[in-house]
Amino acid sequence: MPIVNRIAEFGPDMAAWRQHIHAHPELGLDCHQTAAFVAERLREFGVDEIHEGLATSGVVAIIRGQGDGPVTGLRADMDALPMQEETGVAYASTVPGRMHACGHDGHTAMLLGAARYLAETRNFAGSVALIFQPAEETIGGGRIMVEEGMMDRFGISEVYALHTDPFADAGEMRTCPGPIMAAVDDFRITVTGKGGHAAYPDSTRDPMPCALAIGQALPTIVSRNAPALSPVVVSLTMIAGGTASNIIPETVTLGGTVRTLDPALRDLAERRIGEIVAGQAASYGVSAELDYQRSYPATINHAEQAEFAAGVAREITPDVVTDLAPEMGAEDFSYMLQARPGAFLFLGQGKGPSVHHPKFNFNDAIAPVGASFFARLVERRQPLRT
Known part of the structure; x- marks a missing residue:
């Protein structure tokens, strides 16, 4: 069965909604205008309940x-x-310094399209909860919604999400059981010595050699501590220290990120970074402080729900991949999958600029595919009794 005909009919409406949201981007938890636009559309569709203000500006x-x-x-x-x-x-964005570069405008439009169809037809038993979430890119609006009790409040038994994919052909859907995206942690290391004149290093405790040694040692966590075929990323992305060529600085700071799929490897990386920092500081006679912050956990699909979702996807498109290799990016949908069974899938939009690129733009042509998937998923998961 291809794209739902009725959903295809209001494809132009989904494009208009998406482009309106695209032109008015909002950041973090402050998605109030977008949420108001979503709520207005939902009222037009005649949904039964609208709950606003979850995680500051979320809508269910x-x-x-x-x-x-x-x-x-x-x-x-x-x-x-x-x-x-x-x-x-x-x-294009009407707000300088802000843009929808990750497809969230398209995700919202697709879910609105599914909402319109489901509110018209109601060809399913039970209920559907439409979750419009802020702050995926920052502090984890999904985490906040879960912590606020959303799952229990609305009696949600399973949860599903789509993400646009600019690395796959338009209409192709990709997923896998188990981990599909990585956990993300960030670290900041401050190395402190005693500054002074660079011509007299013996009168200082130079933090720079220690910082460089730490930076060189961090990759060994992947190459010498983790099993050879394990997906682990330890990336040093920032180093700052010093103001002039003849001054030995008092402090040097380093920062970076860790990506893992296995909780045990996540623990290993944090432990080894701490050991490297402490050991190198002792070796060079300086002090060093590690600030290690755990962020989103790995996004782990539940096997039964991933298989079911893939079956629904096959009704919409012939191009379905069910053995996708996990990616090392992160997603706060992980918190919802920790709270309830469910699955996360990618929807190809045609190959082009990557997400988080200034030239990225969601492909409106795939919106009916995503909306049809959401609608069929509910109808197949909760069929009417005959």
Whole structure:
């Protein structure tokens, strides 16, 4: 079965909604205008309940089907990124330094499309909870919504999400059981010595050699501590210290990120960074402080739900990949999958500029594919009794 005909009919509406959101990007938890736009559309569709203000600006809408049944959650993120747009499209960002460079405008439009169809047809038992979430790119609006009790409040039994994929052909859907995206941690290391004149290093405790030694040692966590085929990333991305060629600085700072799929390897990386920092500081006679912050956990699909979602995807598109290799990017949908069974899938939009690139732009042509997937998923998961 291809794209749902009724959803295809309002494809132009989804494009218009998406382009409106694209032109008015908002950041973090402050997605109030986007949330108001979403709520206005949902009222037009005649959904049964609209709950606003979750995680500051999140929205959950409930559509009741026919008769008793479970509640399936469908999630879309709404926030943009703090970067300058370079697409040149007529509906480009109207806010300097902000743009929808990760497809969240498209995710929101697709879920609105599914909402319109489901509110019209109600060809399912139980209910569907439409989750419009802020702050995926920053502090984890998904985490906040879960911590606020969203799953229990709305009786959500399973949860699903889509993310646009500029590395796959338009309409191709990709997923896998188990880990699909990585956990993300950030670290900052401050090495402190005793500054002074660079011509008299013996009168100082130079923090620079220690900082360089730490930077050289960090990659050994991957090459010498983790199993050879384990997906682990330890990236040093920042180093700062000194103001002039003849001054030995008092402090040098380093920073970076760690990406893992296995919780045990996550623990290993944190432990080894701490050991390297302490050991090198002792070796060079300086002090060093590690600030290690754990952020989003790995996004881990539940096997049964991933298989089910892939089956639904095959009804919409012939191009479905079910053995996708996990990616080392991160997603705060991980918190929802920790709270409830479910699955996360990628929807190809055609190969082009990557997400988080100033020329990225969501492909409106795939919106009916995503909306059809969401709608069919609810109908297949919660069929009417005959």
